[in-house]
Amino acid sequence: TYALEINDLKKVYSGGVEALRGIDLKVEEGDFYALLGPNGAGKSTTIGIVTSLINKTSGNVKVFGYDMDTQLMQAKLQIGLVPQEFNFSPFETVQQIVVNQAGYYGVSRKEALERSEKYLKQSDLWEKKNVQARMLSGGMKRRLMISRALMHEPSLLILDEPTAGVDIELRREMWTFLKELNDNGTTIILTTHYLEEAEMLCRNIGIIQKGQLIEDTSMKSLLAKL
Numbered sequence: 001t002y003a004l005e006i007n008d009l010k011k012v013y014s015g016g017v018e019a020l021r022g023i024d025l026k027v028e029e030g031d032f033y034a035l036l037g038p039n040g041a042g043k044s045t046t047i048g049i050v051t052s053l054i055n056k057t058s059g060n061v062k063v064f065g066y067d068m069d070t071q072l073m074q075a076k077l078q079i080g081l082v083p084q085e086f087n088f089s090p091f092e093t094v095q096q097i098v099v100n101q102a103g104y105y106g107v108s109r110k111e112a113l114e115r116s117e118k119y120l121k122q123s124d125l126w127e128k129k130n131v132q133a134r135m136l137s138g139g140m141k142r143r144l145m146i147s148r149a150l151m152h153e154p155s156l157l158i159l160d161e162p163t164a165g166v167d168i169e170l171r172r173e174m175w176t177f178l179k180e181l182n183d184n185g186t187t188i189i190l191t192t193h194y195l196e197e198a199e200m201l202c203r204n205i206g207i208i209q210k211g212q213l214i215e216d217t218s219m220k221s222l223l224a225k226l
């Protein structure tokens with residue numbers, strides 16, 4: 001089974017914009033996959049459909065073999081999403097944010113507390129556990145978003161433009177962190193419009209343009225062609 005399998009996915013927004021014109025995509029378990037494309041290409045729409053935040057027009061999506069039409073709950077449990085914008089409550093503490101997230105997924109409080117220690121330590125935020133989120137630096141906020149997405153222990157982590165607007169030093173720090181996560185077995189898909197970011201991190205790459213996947217290949221063979 002694939003971590004993600006997308007067949008002939010189409011999306012027409014209500015105003016008539018054809019955002020996706022038949023995407024076919026397979027991401028293998030353990031992969032680090034980049035979805036690269038310019039603004040407006042359809043990256044967020046694709047991610048939105050896979051995370052069930054946006055309704056598709058037609059096509060089929062499977063997450064670790066679970067069909068999103070018929071096994072939505074199981075499919076959703078496999079996925080951790082790191083959205084582009086910070087969307088946690090600024091007045092909650094770091095630990096409250098991650099523990100509450102686990103609660104939404106039915107994880108017991110005891111287990112959630114244990115996991116919060118594991119994932120906050122992993123992202124170097126454990127000393128900040130009692131600090132309100134608004135007090136964190138930009139890099140810490142990004143890592144908090146990732147820790148939160150890991151609390152239900154998803155097999156697939158999806159990051160939407162994780163380093164958009166992030167300075168180069170912080171970007172490198174995030175790259176190291178994401179690489180480690182992938183080395184530890186989490187399948188990762190990220191969207192980006194930086195080829196450099198894809199090149200640094202990803203094993204495989206899909207290039208999306210005007211709602212179509214115009215390239216789907218290994219990073220190596222893409223670079224050989226350029």
Ligand code: ADP
Nearest residue numbers: 013015017019038039040041042043044045046
């Ligand atoms: P990307 O993430 O690659 O920048 P998007 O998936 O956000 O691209 O957008 C793909 C296309 O769909 C763009 O033309 C965008 O303007 C359009 N679009 C995105 N969201 C909506 C929406 N809610 N309603 C109408 N059109 C939308």
Ligand code: ADP
Nearest residue numbers: 013015017040043044045048054084085160161
């Ligand atoms: P995203 O980061 O998901 O691409 P945007 O920041 O582009 O979202 O858009 C913010 C909001 O506006 C979202 O609700 C999105 O669906 C909507 N939107 C984006 N593009 C369009 C569009 N071309 N027409 C109408 N709504 C849009």
